Amino acid sequence: xxxxxxxxxxxxxxxxxxxxxxxxxxxxxxxxxxxxxxxxxxxxxxxxxxxxxxxxxxxxxxxxxxxxxxxxxxxxxxxxxxxxxxxxxxxxxxxxxxxxxxxxxxxxxx
Amino acid sequence: xxxxxxxxxxxxxxxxxxxxxxxxxxxxxxxxxxxxxxxxxxxxxxxxxxxxxxxxxxxxxxxxxxxxxxxxxxxxxxxxxxxxxxxxxxxxxxxxxxxxxxxxxxxxxxxxxxxxxxxxxxxxxxxxxxxxxxxxxxxxxxxxxxxxxxxxxxxxxxxxxxxxxxxxxxxxxxxxxxxxxxxxxxxxxxxxxxxxxxxxxxxxxxxxxxxxxxxxxxxxxxxxxxxxxxxxxxxxxxxxxxxxxxxxxxxxxxxxxxxxxxxxxxxxxxxxxxxxxxxxxxxxxxxxxxxxxxxxxxxxxxxxxxxxxxxxxxxxxxxxxxxxxxxxxxxxxxxxxxxxxxxxxxxxxxxxxxxxxxxxxxxxxxxxxxxxxxxxxxxxxxxxxxxxxxxxxxxxxxxxxxxxxxxxxxxxxxxxxxxxxxxxxxxxxxxxxxxxxxxxxxxxxxxxxxxxxxxxxxxxxxxxxxxxxxxxxxxxxxxxxxxxxxxxxxxxxxxxxxxxxxxxxxxxxxxxxxxx
Numbered sequence: 001x002x003x004x005x006x007x008x009x010x011x012x013x014x015x016x017x018x019x020x021x022x023x024x025x026x027x028x029x030x031x032x033x034x035x036x037x038x039x040x041x042x043x044x045x046x047x048x049x050x051x052x053x054x055x056x057x058x059x060x061x062x063x064x065x066x067x068x069x070x071x072x073x074x075x076x077x078x079x080x081x082x083x084x085x086x087x088x089x090x091x092x093x094x095x096x097x098x099x100x101x102x103x104x105x106x107x108x109x110x
Numbered sequence: 111x112x113x114x115x116x117x118x119x120x121x122x123x124x125x126x127x128x129x130x131x132x133x134x135x136x137x138x139x140x141x142x143x144x145x146x147x148x149x150x151x152x153x154x155x156x157x158x159x160x161x162x163x164x165x166x167x168x169x170x171x172x173x174x175x176x177x178x179x180x181x182x183x184x185x186x187x188x189x190x191x192x193x194x195x196x197x198x199x200x201x202x203x204x205x206x207x208x209x210x211x212x213x214x215x216x217x218x219x220x221x222x223x224x225x226x227x228x229x230x231x232x233x234x235x236x237x238x239x240x241x242x243x244x245x246x247x248x249x250x251x252x253x254x255x256x257x258x259x260x261x262x263x264x265x266x267x268x269x270x271x272x273x274x275x276x277x278x279x280x281x282x283x284x285x286x287x288x289x290x291x292x293x294x295x296x297x298x299x300x301x302x303x304x305x306x307x308x309x310x311x312x313x314x315x316x317x318x319x320x321x322x323x324x325x326x327x328x329x330x331x332x333x334x335x336x337x338x339x340x341x342x343x344x345x346x347x348x349x350x351x352x353x354x355x356x357x358x359x360x361x362x363x364x365x366x367x368x369x370x371x372x373x374x375x376x377x378x379x380x381x382x383x384x385x386x387x388x389x390x391x392x393x394x395x396x397x398x399x400x401x402x403x404x405x406x407x408x409x410x411x412x413x414x415x416x417x418x419x420x421x422x423x424x425x426x427x428x429x430x431x432x433x434x435x436x437x438x439x440x441x442x443x444x445x446x447x448x449x450x451x452x453x454x455x456x457x458x459x460x461x462x463x464x465x466x467x468x469x470x471x472x473x474x475x476x477x478x479x480x481x482x483x484x485x486x487x488x489x490x491x492x493x494x495x496x497x498x499x500x501x502x503x504x505x506x507x508x509x510x511x512x513x514x515x516x517x518x519x520x521x522x523x524x525x526x527x528x529x530x531x532x533x534x535x536x537x538x539x540x541x542x543x544x545x546x547x548x549x550x551x552x553x554x555x556x557x558x559x560x561x562x563x564x565x566x567x568x569x570x571x572x573x574x575x576x577x578x579x580x581x582x583x584x585x586x587x588x589x590x591x592x593x594x595x596x597x598x599x600x601x602x603x604x605x606x607x608x609x610x611x612x613x614x615x616x617x618x619x620x621x622x623x624x625x626x
Binding site: 014015092094109110 | 144293294297298301307308309310311312314315318319322323326351352353355356357358360361388424552554555588589591592596
């Protein structure tokens with residue numbers, strides 16, 4: 001599978017995760033979300049941007065608890081929980097949000 | 111991505127009504143794992159592409175396995191087709207696909223055995239029930255040996271004790287040798303070798319995550335409860351599934367272990383080098399991979415100078431640790447006389463404690479000694495049941511009495527929660543049903559059979575929810591926890607129905623020093 005975005009071919013694996021993380025762009029995230037009938041709002045972007053920052057520093061997506069805590073700090077305590085994240089990303093914050101953010105899929109018993 | 115709709119089986123009113131389903135040939139033939147790419151095959155020593163001589167490689171490997179493991183040959187020889195196993199597999203009960211009957215799964219290999227490894231089959235193939243090893247057979251193996259979670263429930267009911275899990279592990283080993291690897295497991299094994307855990311969580315990320323959890327523990331309890339990492343000279347090395355650092359409710363279990371260690375005043379540490387208890391080498395039946403993964407733990411134990419090795423809540427890891435670590439890495443007993451690392455470790459570990467020890471055994475011993483006090487009213491908002499993990503229940507032991515692996519976790523839960531009830535007898539203990547995601551099947555492309563395979567457990571769970579006011583189900587396996595979190599919502603049950611055993615312990619544990 002691949003997306004054509006601004007003249008760049010962005011290849012994905014069988015599950016739709018980007019193969020070459022450097023080819024990610026906001027447009028790719030928007031196209032992916034559209035396919036899932038999901039419109040990316042500012043709230044979605046808060047999370048996607050945090051995932052990318054974290055990945056930049058640690059080369060892995062943050063644990064769910066790290067993510068919820070950070071969102072609570074940034075957007076208010078009422079949003080720092082996985083319920084809020086699942087409302088935004090019904091297929092799972094780790095998997096769906098990571099995919100839009102251009103991060104590899106977390107593997108293992110998760 | 112997951113727009114796909116899944117067909118959800120209807121849940122019988124009670125476990126007694128889990129009838130054998132109508133046979134539906136081919137019902138799950140299109141549910142297939144993703145194949146491993148070269149980058150996930152070659153580092154493990156498997157062919158990156160399917161080679162021209164794949165058939166020779168497969169048959170050679172099969173011959174090696176038949177020579178090395180007499181049990182495999184016995185299992186292939188001794189089935190009398192009595193049918194006792196047919197309705198014991200959760201994937202058959204959930205899908206109705208006759209190839210998910212354990213006997214049919216075994217026959218996928220048995221037919222090749224008869225054709226290629228018996229004199230009659232070799233010389234007069236038309237006279238025996240056998241099959242030539244063709245590409246079609248390999249494809250069928252790839253599909254249906256990845257619809258077996260190696261839970262061994264069928265073997266409990268087999269009058270000959272034929273172990274389908276062992277056949278399934280051997281089949282995957284043959285598939286790998288011939289270039290037909292499965293992406294999920296092989297990608298993860300590559301990560302363990304490279305980074306130290308199944309998740310691919312590097313040391314600095316682990317350190318950062320643990321610091322965050324220490325803050326949470328402080329907020330929750332007001333106490334400085336530590337989760338030490340790479341603490342040289344600690345008494346205990348805790349090896350736990352990396353999901354315990356990452357996922358929910360796994361993390362709550364990890365915080366529960368930390369509370370136990372803290373309250374008992376034990377010196378302990380995690381290791382960033384051996385930050386994984388899981389050993390997916392077992393799922394693919396590959397001895398060399400199992401050994402390599404187990405040796406990381408031995409190295410960490412030697413380097414850190416610990417006296418004890420304790421294993422966290424992980425089902426298959428406990429089977430590997432309890433049953434295989436001794437011969438794989440000399441942890442406990444076993445290992446070659448000339449294996450200096452094994453000898454060094456055996457001299458280093460304290461013989462007064464089980465080697466290895468399960469975290470439940472450790473907590474239970476402390477409870478028996480009166481070191482830990484519990485206040486179960488802290489869990490009064492919860493009605494709890496317990497899901498026995500297949501590898502713990504059917505392939506290991508805890509404590510020093512038969513059935514300890516069933517009794518010890520329950521003793522801890524009864525001390526922690528007042529409203530505790532077991533599910534139906536036919537679904538617990540050594541008759542436990544797999545969660546539906548074990549044995550290397552915990553991957554999204556297999557979600558269809560994961561949902562269907564959870565049907566027997568969901569049936570038993572719903573029964574106690576309705577009859578006994580049960581609200582939650584504890585597990586002691588990272589796969590079970592992740593699987594239920596994912597599939598229970600398809601049955602209209604909340605994802606947080608499943609909890610970690612040490613989460614319940616952690617809630618109830620009295621962290622004050624006062625008398626009760």
